[in-house]
Amino acid sequence: MSTTEIHAEHTIAEHEHGTDCGHEAVQHEDHVDYVHGTHHHAAHGDHYDEHESVAEHTTQEHAHGADCGHEAVPHDDHVDYVHDGHKHAVHGEHYDEH
Structure with missing residues (x-):
């Protein structure tokens, strides 16, 4: 799923x-x-x-990090990255959208 x-x-x-x-x-x-x-x-x-339930973005499509060009936002014990009006959080080999 x-x-x-x-x-x-x-x-x-x-x-x-x-x-x-x-x-x-x-x-x-x-x-x-x-x-x-x-x-x-x-x-x-x-x-x-x-x-x-919607499609996920994979880490192979774009690797978020210090130099990726997206704003980093702390979220509990990890960092989200602002991307196209929503936030991405690394979750295994894909990003969950916040």
């Missing part, structure tokens, strides 16, 4: 996803997303990031 991350946060305190929460669990690379309406939630610290 190809998903893209959008950064509309929901706190874990609002609703804790898990085996008995009533939402379908879907494996997404090295973590589990929970289907919530038309998007997926992925735990990220004290909140959930939302993923939606």
Whole structure:
């Protein structure tokens, strides 16, 4: 499944996803997303990031970094890069979009 991350946060305190929460669990690379309406939630610290089903950009298409020309924005334990009106975060061999 190809998903893209959008950064509309929901706190874990609002609703804790898990085996008995009533939402379908879907494996997404090295973590589990929970289907919530038309998007997926992925735990990220004290909140959930939302993923939606769209095409991903691969790191082979463009390597973000210090000299790539895109603005770097700190996000929790990693850096996002502003690209075409959204933010990219490295996730394995592709970028999630925030």
